[in-house]
Amino acid sequence: MVQSKATTVETYLAEADTTRRPWLEKLRDVVRSNLPGHVEGMQWGMAVYTVDGKPIIAFASQKQYVSVYLTGVTVPPAYQEPWSRLDHGKGCVRFRKAEKIEYDLLAAILRDGGRL
DSSP: OSSOOOOOOHHHHHHSSSTTHHHHHHHHHHHHHTTTTTTEEETTEEEEEETTTTTEEEEOSSSEEEEEESBOOOGGGHHHHHHHHHHHHEEEEEESSGGGGGGHHHHHHHSSSOOO
């Protein structure tokens, strides 16, 4: 998917590739269940979740993978080792296959991570 022009997450999900849509819907559920006080919206062509006006996490369906951006939360020391095994850059993690998405790890980081 190229950068989406969707204005809501619902529209974004509806436009997503049908094979990836379940991954994105599950990511959405994980974020919504583990990030108290969030506001869901669209920025930069992807789903973004803010708390007190600050972006905390975002996700997007790219051409070859689903990317997750942790923009406002630090990875706690207890999760550094599993986090380091993921395909990631400075600000995002890339998942090429649904079975590789670490939903539980992302949920734990959202619950236990420090806010920037």
